[in-house]
Amino acid sequence: MIGISNNKIGKDFTFEEFKSFGMTIPKEESKKRIRILLWFLIGTFLFLFLPWTQNVRTKGFVTALRPDQRPQTVHSIIAGRIEKWYVAEGEYVQKGDTVLLISEIKDDYFDPLLLERTKLQVDAKTMSARSYSEKVRSLEIQIQALKENNVLRREQADNRLKMAELQVTSDSIRFEQAKVNFKVGVDQLDRAEKLYNEGLRSLTDFEQRELRFQDVQAGLIAAENKLLQSINARIAAMIELNAIDNDFRDKMAKASADMYEAMSSQFDAEATATKLENQYANYEVRTGFRHILAPQEGYITQAIQVGIGETIKEGAEIISILPGNAQLAVEMYVAPVDFPLLRIGNKVRFIFDGWPAIVFSGWPQITNGTFGGMVQAIDNFSGADGYYRVLVVEDPEEEPWPKALRIGSGADGISLLNDVPLWYEIWRQLNGFPPDYYTSREKAENRKTK
Known part of the structure; x- marks a missing residue:
């Protein structure tokens, strides 16, 4: 039956009633199946050499590229x-x-005339500071006048002192002259007395000499008295000069004290006015905050x-x-194992929620319904969940993104990497190796070569 024995039983028996055995007999249909299987194996082998674009699948959502254009x-x-x-x-x-109007709930701002009354306080303090400033200016003028008057009074007192000194000098000379005259008078009186005693002069001449001596003696006393008066006048002039200086210092001290007191009051008023102006500005700005813009x-x-x-x-x-006119981008998150494969400028294909697509991840050329993107920014640190954030913008070389796309829509990203044979990709997947990646320069060279 199977060629082991030389005895043939095919002539004695028919196998038509044994269907299972009949299916083992080679026929034309079986040969066709073998050929189909053979061609399938050959096709599968050739299929393994087809180009395959490696990719990384990620999830994300649509956002705005600029922070100021994102929902706030x-x-x-x-x-x-x-x-x-x-x-x-x-x-x-x-x-x-204007979006909303609110009113105050704090009792410090209930007054409807708060700004007007605060402005009046500011004006009053400003005028007070100005008044003190004018007072300081008046005191400065007064101090300058005291200085000029003191100069004139000192010159006048100096002149009086010089006159007194000259008068003392003159009177001292007269006093010396009177002393000489007194000495001469004493000698003459002694000679006249001797002559009278000797009988050479008469009593009348002697008495006249005594009278003249009395005049000389009186002149000496008068000259001495005049000298003492001149000395007293000089002392008075010196006292007056010192009194002028003392009086000037007293007046200067009082005027300076009044000026510094006025300056202190001026600075205090200016500080209060500045504080009130600041408070008024705060009230004015706060009033504007009642309207939410x-x-x-x-x-x-x-x-x-x-x-x-x-x-x-x-x-x-x-x-x-x-925001209405935001530049859209996709914020997607990449696992740490795929993060080293991404570079700025890499191409990404997106499937947006609401836009159907037929996707062949390994053959992006025959994929339909996806939109192109380009990596714009990559975070240098991972988030709380351990994934890295990547921002992808619209690819200017691809079809523009839908106009109806809105911020917050979901996006399924396919990051396109290097082109490899299909068998290599299967081998890589079985061994758990990371995919290959390309640089922007390599991609440009590949396009130029094609």
Whole structure:
């Protein structure tokens, strides 16, 4: 039956009723199957040499490239109570548009005329400081006048002292002359007395000589008295000169003390005025904070604080704004094992939520519905979950991203790496080796070669 024995039983039996055995007999259909299997093996072998683009799959979401163009929350700088809403969710606002009006809830700012009254206090303190300034200027003029008057008075006192000294000199000369005359008179009186005693002169001549001697003696006393008066006048002139200096120092000390007191009051008034001006400016700025303004143009996405009469705290979140003209980018997160493969300028294909796509990750040429991107920035440190953040912008060489794409949409990224044979990729996957990567220069050279 299977060629072991020379005895043939095919003539004695028919095998048509044994279907399982009949299927083992070689026929034309079996030969076709063998050929199909052979061609399949050959095709599979050739298929292993097809080019395969290595890639890294990542998840992410659409965001804005610039930080100031990303969705932001508007906060209240001051505590207050909601009085009126000027916008609704979904509306488009321009930068500086009024979004919300709040009123004060602190008793320090309840006064409706707070700014006007604070301004009056500022003006009053400013005028007070100006008055003290004028007083200081007047005292400076007074001090200058005292100095000039003191110079004149000192010159006048110096002249009196010089005159007194000259008078003392003159009187001392007269006193010396009177002493000489007195001595001469004494000698003449002695001679006249001798002549009278000798009988050479008459009593009348002697008495006349005595009278003249009395005049000389009186002249000596008068000259001495005049000298003493001149000395006293000189002493008085010296005392007057010292009194002028003392009086000038007293007046200068008092005027200087008044001036410094006025200056101190001026500086204190200026400091108070400056403090009030600062307070007035703070009140004025705080009044402007009652109107919550849009920091940039965009869409009102969500009102966090709602209702009329609801109180909010300082720094509380009020609304969120989505910028209208933001440059979109994809923020995707890469595992540490794939992080060394990424370079700035690498190409990335994206599948955005809401846009269907047919993806062949290894053959991006036949992939349909994906959009191109290019790596713009890579973080140098990992996040709290251990993944690295990568920002990818729109590739200018590829089809532009959809206009209806919005911030926050999900994105499935395919980072394209090097082109390798399919068998190499299978071998790499089985062995757990990392994929290859290319540089921007290598890619440019490959394009030039093609």
